[in-house]
Amino acid sequence: MRMAELSAESGVPVATVKYYLREGLLPPGERTSPNQARYSAAHVQRLRLIKALAEVGGLSLASIGVVLSAIDGDETPHRTMGVVQQELAGPAPKVSEEAAEWASGRLEDLVRRTGWKWHAPENRAVANLIAALATAKELGHEKLVERLDEQADLAMRVAAIDVEVLAGWESVDKIIEAGLVTTVLGDRIFAGLRHLAQEQVSREVLGGLPRD
């Protein structure tokens, strides 16, 4: 297909498609004349992925570049998912040393009890988790994480569904693409379900509660 059709199919404006080509996020089409090229269904899919990473995942173009290089590389599916998680996590917010120490302790206890493999705090997903736990502590709301073990157990069940669905794809390339999509969309979908569910439970439990 030509550029105009590629743009229409993917929902990405022509100027933006050209920008992605210049930046190397989108591989060049097959040249058919000095100023025309032909694009394939793979180009449409790549543009949709970039759009999802930017608009739903909130990733910068630099991060999108890192993620796409990872899925185009020759790393195993397991390692590729690790790279995707790192980029999606982004840098962790700053917290006080005292609160960070408390949070790391809570997480170490959890990891010991669950038998999970421990991750170095250099891992951004872990650094963000520690920062969120530490922020609860700084706000005097440690109470909110006193049932962390139960939450971790539920997170494990969600993750098991995630990976089972991935493993159902027929090719490794599809598994890797699905891993990317589930990492980008999965947290949003679960957060949306949780908010809907909170609304139900809060209506029952807190619904009748007036203001002081």
Add this chain to the structure above:
Amino acid sequence: MRMAELSAESGVPVATVKYYLREGLLPPGERTSPNQARYSAAHVQRLRLIKALAEVGGLSLASIGVVLSAIDGDETPHRTMGVVQQELAGPAPKVSEEAAEWASGRLEDLVRRTGWKWHAPENRAVANLIAALATAKELGHEKLVERLDEQADLAMRVAAIDVEVLAGWESVDKIIEAGLVTTVLGDRIFAGLRHLAQEQVSREVLGGLPRD
């Protein structure tokens, strides 16, 4: 306490504290002389909340203003949590009409089966959920949401923990503050746990899988 101490206690720079005072996000201190004021522990807590909303929640100052007005207002805890969820959700990314219709259908099925009260798509949390489901569809990854019912069941259990912990606070003001904190931090904490859990499961299930 004086301004310098307020800044040190909260970890917010003096210039930023002054800016929040001018913007009305932080109530004025008790004036002790024409150019000095005294601040209380409530000011420290408010500054920590603003910091968490901005740095962990990623909220704009305008959204933080809306959220703080809600918790300072006289709405019930249940309604206040609704306002907080709306602001935290932010505007939903754009998706095609066809995909949005498919996603709404999936969500309606889910709501019918679970007996949840249905929310209008004007609700931003719902709009974001629909956009995320629709993006999966656009990417040809409907498979990722084929186990949505199980995920919703797990989300319900997480939400039950959330609300039980809230209901354990002794005053309505504390319940409301805790509702805000759990909405801002809760999704981050669960996402962190899920990523750690995905790493465990992916190692087991996909760990041995090579690249094609």
